[in-house]
Amino acid sequence: MGASETVQKLNNFDAIRALVSCMFGVGVLTVPRTFELAGVLGGLLCLGLSCLVTLSTCYFLCESTRREKSKARTDEGKPKEITYASLVKNLNKKFAPKILNIITVLICYLTTLAYFLFLVNFVSILIRQFPFQDLKNHILFDYVLRAILSLIFTIILGSVTVFIDSIQRLSKLGYATLIGVFGSLFLVLGFSFFIKNPFNSFSLLGEAQLFAAIPSFIFATCCQTLVVVIYLNLKIPTKNNVISVLSSSVLIAFLAYGFIGVCGYYVIGRLGAMDFLSIMIDKQSLFMKSLSPLYQSIVFYSTLPVVLLFIIGLCGSFASQNFVGRNSLLELIRGNENATLKDRFKIAVIQFLIYSLIAIFNIPANLIVSLVGATAMPFVCIIFPSILYARRFLQKKRTLLILPSLLCLFGILVFFYSTIQTIKLAVLGDGFSSLNNTSFNSTELFLNSTLNN
Numbered sequence: 001m002g003a004s005e006t007v008q009k010l011n012n013f014d015a016i017r018a019l020v021s022c023m024f025g026v027g028v029l030t031v032p033r034t035f036e037l038a039g040v041l042g043g044l045l046c047l048g049l050s051c052l053v054t055l056s057t058c059y060f061l062c063e064s065t066r067r068e069k070s071k072a073r074t075d076e077g078k079p080k081e082i083t084y085a086s087l088v089k090n091l092n093k094k095f096a097p098k099i100l101n102i103i104t105v106l107i108c109y110l111t112t113l114a115y116f117l118f119l120v121n122f123v124s125i126l127i128r129q130f131p132f133q134d135l136k137n138h139i140l141f142d143y144v145l146r147a148i149l150s151l152i153f154t155i156i157l158g159s160v161t162v163f164i165d166s167i168q169r170l171s172k173l174g175y176a177t178l179i180g181v182f183g184s185l186f187l188v189l190g191f192s193f194f195i196k197n198p199f200n201s202f203s204l205l206g207e208a209q210l211f212a213a214i215p216s217f218i219f220a221t222c223c224q225t226l227v228v229v230i231y232l233n234l235k236i237p238t239k240n241n242v243i244s245v246l247s248s249s250v251l252i253a254f255l256a257y258g259f260i261g262v263c264g265y266y267v268i269g270r271l272g273a274m275d276f277l278s279i280m281i282d283k284q285s286l287f288m289k290s291l292s293p294l295y296q297s298i299v300f301y302s303t304l305p306v307v308l309l310f311i312i313g314l315c316g317s318f319a320s321q322n323f324v325g326r327n328s329l330l331e332l333i334r335g336n337e338n339a340t341l342k343d344r345f346k347i348a349v350i351q352f353l354i355y356s357l358i359a360i361f362n363i364p365a366n367l368i369v370s371l372v373g374a375t376a377m378p379f380v381c382i383i384f385p386s387i388l389y390a391r392r393f394l395q396k397k398r399t400l401l402i403l404p405s406l407l408c409l410f411g412i413l414v415f416f417y418s419t420i421q422t423i424k425l426a427v428l429g430d431g432f433s434s435l436n437n438t439s440f441n442s443t444e445l446f447l448n449s450t451l452n453n
Contacts, residue, residue: 008168009235009272010292017174018167019249021320022223023054024181024256024313025111026118029275031220031257032188032264038213039206040262047257048212050217051250054224056407057382060241060389061087061227067392069232084228085331087388100384101332103376104225108325110369115318115356116157117366119311120149121357126281126307129300143360150356158352160315161322167226167233170323173316180313181256188263188276195295197269197287206265215418219373221253222381265404277307322351369427374418382411390432402403 012017035043064087072080080086084104085097105126124145164170229239264276268287279285279341288296326347327337339347358365390404 009108009231010167010230011172011235012241012248014168014171014174015230015234015245016249016252017178018226019223020181020321021170021174021177021246021316022226022251022324023249023253025220025317025321026115026176026275026314027216028184028256028260029219029277030402031216031261032268032276034213034216034220035261035265036206037209039208040265041202041204042206042208042210043213043261043265044258046213047217047221047254047261048289050214050221051254053218053343053382053407054221054253054412055246055250056256056403057224057385058227059243060247060385060404061361062231062246063239064385064388065185065228065231066237081336082228083327083331083337084225085328087228087385090391091384091387098332098335100371100380101328103380104328105325107376107380108321108328109351110372111321112318112325112351113358113365114369115321116150116153116355117359119314120146122278122307123149123311125278129281129283142362146360147356150359154352154356157315158348160242160319161326162341162348164319164323165339165341165344167229167323170320170447173319175316177313177316177320180310180316183309183313184264184277185256185260187280187303188260188267190302191267191299192263195267195291195299197267197290202266202269202372211239211417215374215414215421217257218381218414219377220257221250222377222382223249224385225328226320229324229327251347259367274302277303277310280291281307344404348404370422371419371426374422375415378415378418382414383408386411 016082034046037043038046061084068082068087072082085100088096088100127145160173164173230245231242234242268276268279272281274285275369279287280299282288283296284302288299291299326339326344329347330339330343331337357363386404386408390401390408393400393404
């Protein structure tokens with residue numbers, strides 16, 4: 001829905017929920033592995049840096065949107081629809097909007113594909129923990145199980161995404177995301193009081209790979225694709241209020257990722273390559289084998305309700321990414337974001353048919369997800385917002401060019417590092433197998449499946 005058609009504006013809490021639903025995904029479960037790279041102190045420093053980058057670039061986009069909105073008021077004729085893609089027309093009218101929309105479509109739909117694959121793999125791991133050995137050994141069991149799970153999640157996620165036609169409805173799903181995230185947080189926080197990993201090298205700097213951890217945190221806190229539409233629908237779009245909304249959202253992300261990362265690192269450490277919920281429900285994982293039978297039962301049955309909460313929460317994150325991707329796709333095809341129920345249904349049918357085929361036949365998609373994310377995310381998250389903001393100071397107040405210029409340079413460094421790292425690990429045998437193994441549940445966009453190996 002375009003900004004001009006909005007009836008009900010977002011209050012601050014609505015806006016925060018919408019932003020948070022975009023920030024949190026499967027990365028909530030894989031962030032402890034990123035803390036292994038940088039350690040407790042290094043991880044918190046890298047996470048803090050990524051939150052500051054997200055806060056700055058989101059503010060840059062809000063300011064660029066405000067100026068564009070003010071400029072549109074002075075133009076004659078019909079009110080202009082403002083989107084992230086329309087903002088980059090100032091850089092290049094012909095190609096920049098199309099490039100940005102293509103990048104956004106790829107990022108959002110590959111993110112939702114990663115979420116879909118995660119859910120299918122995750123629930124299949126859970127089902128395998130229950131006794132029906134004869135069926136589990138049958139050659140068709142895996143295909144049938146994946147087909148059933150794909151159908152279930154197609155119905156659930158498809159129903160959610162088809163009926164999300166506005167940012168107002170999307171913001172309500174933020175409740176689900178928050179419940180899933182904080183359920184996971186309280187789980188690892190509780191376990192950290194009575195479970196100590198005997199094989200863990202819990203330390204301040206971990207493996208001392210701080211720069212390797214930064215891209216994962218940058219992509220985990222990314223919400224720039226949703227910022228423009230939130231700003232346009234904000235009830236009080238003043239500078240102070242915008243900063244308040246952005247700061248609150250980033251603070252929630254920092255606290256949630258920080259606590260989950262540190263506690264997960266402490267409890268699980270190096271006892272598994274999967275996300276911590278998959279490790280806690282897999283009785284054959286190294287972590288579960290390191291526990292006594294009593295503790296195994298406590299961990300397994302305590303994790304089950306959190307699993308349900310997280311799946312519900314991931315529906316909100318899925319809908320958020322899908323909303324942005326669908327709008328960008330429609331803008332790319334026909335020049336506006338307005339989608340009828342029929343449009344949304346058609347897109348969902350094609351989308352989930354492809355997702356289901358990939359999930360059922362276990363087609364390796366993680367390499368594509370990681371490669372596109374590594375190359376595209378720095379542009380959407382950092383480089384484009386910084387350039388848009390810097391343009392206004394080219395002729396005056398050149399001292400204000402310092403921050404956007406530094407962030408733009410930082411984005412370029414992240415782009416080169418993450419791209420080279422992804423390609424390198426794809427070419428090497430171990431990296432390729434990790435990237436393409438869809439049971440390796442670091443499917444969060446984008447580098448948890450590559451940098452954490």
